[in-house]
Amino acid sequence: MAEMTVAQLIAERLVSQGVRRIFGLCGGHIQPLWDAVALAGIEVVDVRHEAAAVYMAHATADLSGELSVALVTAGPGLTNAVTAMSNAFVARSPVLVISGRAPRPQTGMGAMQDIAQAEIVRPICRLVEQVSERHHVISRLDKTIAAALGAVTGATGPAYLDFPTDLLVETVHDADIPALAMEPREAAEPAPSQSAVARAAQLIRASSRIVVIGGRSVRAAADEVRTFLDAAHALYLDSGESRGAIRDDVPGFVPAVRGRAMSEADLVITLGRRLDFQLGYGSPAVFSPDVRFLRIGTSFEELGETRRGEVEVYGSTRAVLTALTEDGLTPEAPDLDWLTDMQKANAHRARKLQTKLQSPELDSDGRMSPNFVIGAVNDLLTDGSVAIADGGDILSFARVGLKPVDYLDCGALGCLGVGVPFAIAAALHRPDESVVAVIGDGSFGFTAMEIDTAVRRGARAVFVVVNNEAWNIERHDQADRFDGNLVGVDLPGCRYDQLARSLGAHGERVEDPGELGDALKRAIDNAPAVVDVLVSRQAKSPDYLSGLAEVPPRQAVGPWNAAEFKRYASQ
Template sequence: MDGGQIIASVLERQGVRQLYTLCGGHISPILVAAKRIGIDIIDVRDEASAVFAADATARMTGIPGVAAVTAGPGLTNTITAVKNAQLAESPLVIFGGATATVLEGRGSLQDIDQVALMQPHVKQVFTPRSVRQLVPTIEAAFRIAQEGVPGPVFVETPVDLLYPEATVREWYIDQGGVKKPKNLVGYATRAFLEQHLARQFWGAPGPKAQAPVPVPMHDANRRDVDKLLGWLREAKRPVFVVGSQTVSVAAQAPAIAAALESIGVPVWLAGGARGLLGQQHHLQYRHKRTASLKAADLVVVFGFPLDFRLGYGRSIGSKAKLVTVNLGASALTQNRRPTLGVHAHPGRFITQIAAGLGDGAGAQNAQRWQPWFDEISEREQARDAEIVEQGKAEVDGVNPIDLFLQLEQLMADDSVLVVDGGDFVATAAYIVRPRRPLSWLDPGVFGTLGVGGGFAVASCAVRPEAEVWLIYGDGSSGYSLAEIDTCVRRGLAPIAIIGNDGSWQQIARDQIEILGDACGTELLRTAYHTVAEGYGGRGLLLDDPAKIEATLREAQAIAKQGTPVVINVMIGNTDFRKGSISM
């Protein structure tokens, strides 16, 4: 077995079904071997998209996503996507090609210090230097990516560990000019190379790949469980905020959803946890979160940091009992010291609380907390009604609120929602509802633009039966619209909706008001539907509000035939998001 085959065997045992890449000679053996054993090799148009796709795959499946990129510029192109995965706490294994071990630091093609480049952005860097080290190294990479706070790891794979020994020997001996040494220097060089080859291939291929060891969901200690149970029984206005960490073990999502229903506390879902309770659920709320957090007497934040999204902890009333539950010890006290910090898996803690309360507790709690539910529901319904009224307003073009209200009615029950943008996407987040768990993909806390193409490619690959919607801003679409080409080549069919107002509107709104100048925020109302056609997809222009439903239905029909489609929506300006800039 060559190194590529060895790596492929580990990927297969780890349950990997997709490997995302942009080709390069440094990594070719990995791609070819993985394809031969049935792993789907999905080659994208930008290395960042490969890592974004791996990120999305990890979120939807719970198995670390895998990307392989070539050395040097191939790896440097991934940095934003890797950092996004680190901050989103997504488990990834990233393979980076590298120059031959014997040529490191000697000026070979694309040879840079990749370890120093990647170390700040991953949980661990692995640098195998012999073929026999590949299996244990990669198995360790998968384990560490999932342990504790999940995140990306990097495996540097020198090219001379991947190709067959005979090929590497030819590179070293024949092409090194020492096949037939003519002097003492030649004999010494050949001896050095022979020793180096012997060290690389001694003991190859090494141990066989093993089945993965399940990563445990760490329980909270009994004292913490009992303390929260007591507070819940005393509370009159409890609130749960449930974040992405809660669903990091994808297979447990149904049990966690059932536990939340059993507990019966009003819930706000955030990040990757959106959709955990389905499209509509009597415990789930989406609007006026801060107002409820200010009024609550008990707030439990599961797997979600007290960062800018929660006002650095100030969104929660000062008199409330605050419980933070997180896999990261430092996150428990970030920006505000809680009444109780629980270092445990947030999803597991929810199921422990449900078990502690016992069967029938949810119905009893709902009755006891009915005045609190009425108060929250009144705010929720008032905001929903306000949004409907704002959707009726006439604007110069298509009203984006009206567009999303109609999309909400038309999306299939198996839909996956990918969002990539600023103002347009944030408007969508208030209106469209994920239909089921692990079906909402946003960048995460890093606020990265450019995730859309890779996320959509992965969504279609992982769930080929699903209807995949990609909500793009016109600015953000420029980062990854070329992945329509990937979709055409691979038979993937997402529906992309581009909100086209010829502006980086989220920035422009405040920049113009505060600084009086739109410089740097102005775009053209580009014919993105024509761009899609150029890549082999279908493009639809939507500039008439009366044709929203017909255009969305046409896009659905095109996608069902296996063709990716881009709807270029000429939207008008609204003040829906005025004053919403985040710092």
């Protein structure tokens, strides 16, 4: 082995893993590693805030299905990344976060930027490692990579390790590299047991109204899901973490009748999906009281959390569905009339939505509806596009109205500020495809400076700021529930188009709905670009109308919460 430093060895291990791009922000504690990864041929995408680095790694991991890496410096560099690490943890995205820490001779002496980094991030990581000796470097790095890919706990997600700066410049010897530890790790793909598959097949055959709900694992198993849906005469509902994997060309895809499908199914099959607040925790107040659950996943949170399944199958979605299809899983008495009725109802609602998306619906101030902006964005999207939604109010409109292309959003954590870094990462990952982020004006403020990163790195994304000059869900809530006492909810006068131009990006402001389509086309041609679109603040989003802003006590939305209280009152 040629003589190399610990930093160079780490870089070589990342190269062997297939890491081609790292997101980060430089700092003294990581400078030896920063230099080493660049010299090893890994592209370093330097950002303006460490949270953005982890957001970008998160988006890249979700779109590629592979490990992605963020590199942040010690102390505030690491703490700046914590929110984004939390988001990746809830989303179960395989992100490796590497940091530096104070030199070993200064440990415990109040060194610069010396804090309990591992203890801060331990609750939001699949594994946390701190390396202090050169002969531990590769084995611990290998272990954290495996943990991020799901090989340690069964669940993918962020893993963390750090190195003291003085260790990074030590010279490595042959004995410091364990056999095979430089070999790449692959994402876990566990096969199910035959007995579990047999129980699942029996449950499917005995059911007549089957609804499949897709989680993040569907991104890697779209073909198998399509085959399964056809064989099982099943309907399909997606979620933000799987949207775009199954699209409108699948007859069973019925997103417009989501609530009805959930309440009328006699069997619900979850594919790598938690029964979190977005699915009413699997409660009989949301689903039929007689429904049975078949849960498929690789961790407890996907298999038994909140509500146990009548059958729980441990295994990857691809492996389990392949085994079920081979086992002959057609239901003995499928309710085909129900299936047809649901498909017709979905088509009817989709047509009504399309009408809304095409109408500006000007309010009393002459401002267009947020729905009209979503419709105009849809006109830009192709089969290869990536769409991103970020915000409070606008996320609700976008989640309902955007075409089912590959899609990322704030996720179950509701983490505002992901839109700009997600879109930059997507544009770098797919440079030949259109990437459009629909972002609320409040949310845009969290990471707006990353437009500079887009310009410097040539990330040709379009950022559509849907600007109602307010934190609008909270504004409506204060108006309706708190006697119009508006406190800290107005954001007037900001010119996000001018900010974009000051950072070297294309920027336009649109107030006339008749000018929006052409402005978006110019943005695509001149990306990176910001289109600042003034919209109605009078429009109330689906999430607001559902009561989400009130944060009800038992369920996330008002109708489910009322149903939950009714269920308890009847017992």
